[in-house]
Amino acid sequence: MQSATTVPTPLPRAFFTGPTLRVARTLLGCVLCHRVGHGIRRGRIVEVEAYTDDPASHARNARRTPHNAVMFGPPGHAYVYFTYGMHFCFNIVTEPDGKPGAVLLRGLDGLEHANGPARLCRAMHIGRVHNGLDLTTSDLLWVEPGHRRRGERIVRTTRIGIRMAQDLRWRFYLLGSPGVSKRDVTAEKRTG
DNA sequence: CACACGATGCGCT
DNA sequence: GCGCATCGTGTGG
Numbered sequence: 001m002q003s004a005t006t007v008p009t010p011l012p013r014a015f016f017t018g019p020t021l022r023v024a025r026t027l028l029g030c031v032l033c034h035r036v037g038h039g040i041r042r043g044r045i046v047e048v049e050a051y052t053d054d055p056a057s058h059a060r061n062a063r064r065t066p067h068n069a070v071m072f073g074p075p076g077h078a079y080v081y082f083t084y085g086m087h088f089c090f091n092i093v094t095e096p097d098g099k100p101g102a103v104l105l106r107g108l109d110g111l112e113h114a115n116g117p118a119r120l121c122r123a124m125h126i127g128r129v130h131n132g133l134d135l136t137t138s139d140l141l142w143v144e145p146g147h148r149r150r151g152e153r154i155v156r157t158t159r160i161g162i163r164m165a166q167d168l169r170w171r172f173y174l175l176g177s178p179g180v181s182k183r184d185v186t187a188e189k190r191t192g
Numbered sequence: 193c194a195c196a197c198g199a200t201g202c203g204c205t
Numbered sequence: 206g207c208g209c210a211t212c213g214t215g216t217g218g
Contacts, residue, residue: 051199056199084197084198084212085198086201089200106199116200160199160200161198161199
Protein backbone atom coordinates (compact mmCIF):
# COMPACT_ATOMS: atom_id res chain seq x y z
CA MET A 1 0.00 0.00 0.00
CA GLN A 2 1.30 3.42 -0.97
CA SER A 3 0.87 6.58 1.08
CA ALA A 4 -0.74 9.60 -0.55
CA THR A 5 2.45 11.66 -0.17
CA THR A 6 4.69 9.21 -2.02
CA VAL A 7 6.88 10.92 -4.59
CA PRO A 8 6.26 9.74 -8.15
CA THR A 9 8.57 6.96 -9.31
CA PRO A 10 8.18 7.20 -13.08
CA LEU A 11 9.47 4.59 -15.48
CA PRO A 12 12.81 5.86 -16.83
CA ARG A 13 13.52 6.75 -20.43
CA ALA A 14 15.41 3.49 -20.98
CA PHE A 15 12.12 1.63 -20.49
CA PHE A 16 10.64 3.29 -23.58
CA THR A 17 13.76 3.27 -25.78
CA GLY A 18 13.39 -0.34 -26.89
CA PRO A 19 11.51 -1.85 -29.83
CA THR A 20 7.88 -0.73 -29.85
CA LEU A 21 6.41 -4.24 -29.74
CA ARG A 22 8.44 -5.13 -26.68
CA VAL A 23 7.66 -1.87 -24.91
CA ALA A 24 3.97 -2.40 -25.66
CA ARG A 25 3.93 -5.82 -24.01
CA THR A 26 6.00 -4.63 -21.08
CA LEU A 27 3.62 -1.73 -20.41
CA LEU A 28 0.82 -4.16 -19.57
CA GLY A 29 0.33 -4.06 -15.82
CA CYS A 30 2.10 -0.72 -15.39
CA VAL A 31 0.14 2.20 -13.94
CA LEU A 32 -0.69 5.47 -15.67
CA CYS A 33 -0.81 8.35 -13.18
CA HIS A 34 -2.16 11.89 -13.55
CA ARG A 35 -2.42 14.59 -10.93
CA VAL A 36 -6.00 15.80 -11.08
CA GLY A 37 -7.13 18.42 -8.61
CA HIS A 38 -5.85 17.47 -5.18
CA GLY A 39 -5.38 13.80 -5.95
CA ILE A 40 -3.73 11.41 -8.34
CA ARG A 41 -5.82 9.49 -10.83
CA ARG A 42 -4.40 6.03 -11.55
CA GLY A 43 -5.23 3.29 -13.99
CA ARG A 44 -3.62 -0.09 -14.60
CA ILE A 45 -2.72 -0.53 -18.26
CA VAL A 46 -4.47 -3.63 -19.64
CA GLU A 47 -4.70 -3.05 -23.41
CA VAL A 48 -2.19 -1.50 -25.84
CA GLU A 49 -1.36 -1.31 -29.54
CA ALA A 50 2.02 -0.80 -31.22
CA TYR A 51 2.55 1.66 -34.09
CA THR A 52 5.88 2.25 -35.85
CA ASP A 53 6.25 3.39 -39.45
CA ASP A 54 3.84 0.69 -40.64
CA PRO A 55 1.04 1.49 -43.11
CA ALA A 56 -1.55 2.07 -40.36
CA SER A 57 0.64 4.47 -38.41
CA HIS A 58 0.54 8.26 -38.43
CA ALA A 59 4.26 7.91 -39.16
CA ARG A 60 3.63 5.73 -42.23
CA ASN A 61 6.41 5.81 -44.80
CA ALA A 62 8.58 7.31 -42.06
CA ARG A 63 7.15 10.61 -43.26
CA ARG A 64 7.49 13.39 -40.73
CA THR A 65 4.83 16.12 -40.52
CA PRO A 66 4.01 18.75 -37.90
CA HIS A 67 1.18 16.51 -36.76
CA ASN A 68 3.18 13.33 -36.14
CA ALA A 69 6.54 14.91 -35.21
CA VAL A 70 6.34 13.77 -31.58
CA MET A 71 6.41 10.14 -32.76
CA PHE A 72 9.88 10.79 -34.21
CA GLY A 73 11.18 12.46 -31.07
CA PRO A 74 12.74 11.06 -27.90
CA PRO A 75 11.06 8.11 -26.18
CA GLY A 76 8.99 8.50 -23.05
CA HIS A 77 7.01 11.48 -24.33
CA ALA A 78 3.24 11.66 -24.69
CA TYR A 79 1.78 11.68 -28.20
CA VAL A 80 -1.81 12.86 -27.94
CA TYR A 81 -3.94 13.45 -31.03
CA PHE A 82 -7.47 14.59 -31.72
CA THR A 83 -9.66 12.52 -34.02
CA TYR A 84 -13.21 12.24 -35.39
CA GLY A 85 -13.76 15.84 -34.38
CA MET A 86 -14.32 14.93 -30.74
CA HIS A 87 -11.96 12.30 -29.35
CA PHE A 88 -8.42 12.21 -28.00
CA CYS A 89 -6.06 9.24 -28.09
CA PHE A 90 -3.01 8.85 -25.85
CA ASN A 91 0.25 7.22 -26.93
CA ILE A 92 3.69 6.85 -25.40
CA VAL A 93 6.63 7.41 -27.76
CA THR A 94 9.10 4.54 -28.18
CA GLU A 95 12.35 3.78 -30.04
CA PRO A 96 15.50 5.92 -30.00
CA ASP A 97 15.23 9.61 -30.89
CA GLY A 98 14.76 9.98 -34.65
CA LYS A 99 13.01 6.64 -35.17
CA PRO A 100 9.19 6.77 -35.12
CA GLY A 101 7.24 4.57 -32.74
CA ALA A 102 4.47 4.77 -30.17
CA VAL A 103 2.22 2.62 -28.01
CA LEU A 104 -1.48 3.49 -28.04
CA LEU A 105 -3.13 2.95 -24.66
CA ARG A 106 -6.56 1.41 -25.21
CA GLY A 107 -7.71 0.21 -21.80
CA LEU A 108 -7.19 0.75 -18.09
CA ASP A 109 -8.40 -1.11 -15.02
CA GLY A 110 -9.24 0.67 -11.78
CA LEU A 111 -11.30 3.46 -13.35
CA GLU A 112 -14.86 3.50 -14.62
CA HIS A 113 -15.30 3.89 -18.37
CA ALA A 114 -11.60 3.59 -19.29
CA ASN A 115 -12.04 0.90 -21.95
CA GLY A 116 -11.24 2.22 -25.42
CA PRO A 117 -8.65 4.88 -26.28
CA ALA A 118 -11.03 7.86 -26.31
CA ARG A 119 -12.85 6.92 -23.12
CA LEU A 120 -9.46 6.30 -21.51
CA CYS A 121 -8.48 9.90 -22.23
CA ARG A 122 -11.74 11.20 -20.84
CA ALA A 123 -11.42 9.09 -17.70
CA MET A 124 -7.82 10.24 -17.15
CA HIS A 125 -8.48 13.87 -18.11
CA ILE A 126 -5.88 13.68 -20.86
CA GLY A 127 -6.14 16.08 -23.80
CA ARG A 128 -4.39 18.23 -26.34
CA VAL A 129 -2.33 20.07 -23.72
CA HIS A 130 -0.44 16.89 -22.88
CA ASN A 131 0.93 16.33 -26.37
CA GLY A 132 4.74 16.25 -26.26
CA LEU A 133 4.96 16.06 -22.47
CA ASP A 134 7.97 14.14 -21.14
CA LEU A 135 6.45 11.41 -18.99
CA THR A 136 9.82 10.49 -17.47
CA THR A 137 10.42 13.91 -15.87
CA SER A 138 6.91 15.27 -15.38
CA ASP A 139 5.37 15.29 -11.92
CA LEU A 140 1.98 15.84 -13.54
CA LEU A 141 1.63 12.79 -15.80
CA TRP A 142 3.77 9.66 -15.64
CA VAL A 143 3.83 5.85 -15.70
CA GLU A 144 4.79 3.74 -12.71
CA PRO A 145 6.12 0.17 -12.70
CA GLY A 146 3.54 -2.52 -12.26
CA HIS A 147 3.31 -6.24 -12.38
CA ARG A 148 1.29 -9.02 -13.88
CA ARG A 149 -0.49 -11.27 -11.46
CA ARG A 150 0.63 -14.86 -11.18
CA GLY A 151 -0.64 -16.73 -14.21
CA GLU A 152 -2.06 -13.59 -15.83
CA ARG A 153 -1.83 -14.18 -19.58
CA ILE A 154 -1.14 -11.77 -22.43
CA VAL A 155 -3.39 -12.08 -25.49
CA ARG A 156 -1.81 -11.07 -28.80
CA THR A 157 -4.13 -10.08 -31.65
CA THR A 158 -4.86 -7.57 -34.42
CA ARG A 159 -5.25 -3.83 -34.02
CA ILE A 160 -8.64 -2.11 -34.02
CA GLY A 161 -10.16 0.57 -36.23
CA ILE A 162 -7.53 0.58 -38.97
CA ARG A 163 -7.79 -0.24 -42.66
CA MET A 164 -4.18 -0.89 -43.54
CA ALA A 165 -1.97 -3.69 -42.19
CA GLN A 166 -4.86 -5.58 -40.66
CA ASP A 167 -2.79 -8.75 -40.67
CA LEU A 168 -0.34 -7.51 -38.06
CA ARG A 169 -1.05 -8.75 -34.57
CA TRP A 170 0.23 -5.70 -32.75
CA ARG A 171 -2.47 -5.42 -30.08
CA PHE A 172 -1.89 -6.89 -26.65
CA TYR A 173 -4.20 -7.20 -23.69
CA LEU A 174 -4.40 -8.90 -20.32
CA LEU A 175 -6.78 -11.85 -20.39
CA GLY A 176 -9.84 -11.31 -18.22
CA SER A 177 -9.33 -7.61 -17.52
CA PRO A 178 -12.54 -5.55 -17.46
CA GLY A 179 -10.77 -2.56 -19.06
CA VAL A 180 -10.22 -4.36 -22.37
CA SER A 181 -12.17 -2.62 -25.16
CA LYS A 182 -12.70 -5.58 -27.48
CA ARG A 183 -11.93 -9.23 -26.84
CA ASP A 184 -10.76 -11.71 -29.45
CA VAL A 185 -11.98 -15.11 -28.32
CA THR A 186 -10.05 -16.92 -31.06
CA ALA A 187 -6.80 -15.31 -29.96
CA GLU A 188 -7.62 -16.10 -26.35
CA LYS A 189 -7.89 -19.80 -27.24
CA ARG A 190 -4.45 -19.61 -28.85
CA THR A 191 -3.18 -18.13 -25.61
CA GLY A 192 -4.28 -21.22 -23.79
C1' DC B 193 -8.81 26.32 -51.61
C1' DA B 194 -11.83 22.27 -51.53
C1' DC B 195 -12.57 17.97 -49.85
C1' DA B 196 -12.17 13.27 -48.07
C1' DC B 197 -11.56 10.83 -43.98
C1' DG B 198 -9.86 9.04 -39.52
C1' DA B 199 -5.60 4.42 -34.17
C1' DT B 200 -13.89 6.38 -31.88
C1' DG B 201 -18.09 5.92 -29.47
C1' DC B 202 -23.02 6.17 -29.23
C1' DG B 203 -27.65 5.35 -30.50
C1' DC B 204 -30.83 3.05 -33.35
C1' DT B 205 -32.30 -0.95 -36.43
C1' DG C 206 -24.71 -3.91 -38.37
C1' DC C 207 -25.03 0.96 -39.69
C1' DG C 208 -25.14 6.07 -39.61
C1' DC C 209 -23.42 9.96 -37.70
C1' DA C 210 -21.29 13.74 -34.77
C1' DT C 211 -17.46 17.09 -35.59
C1' DC C 212 -12.79 19.02 -36.97
C1' DG C 213 -7.68 18.94 -37.94
C1' DT C 214 -4.77 17.31 -41.31
C1' DG C 215 -3.01 15.72 -45.71
C1' DT C 216 -3.55 15.69 -50.44
C1' DG C 217 -4.68 17.26 -54.86
C1' DG C 218 -6.50 20.78 -58.13
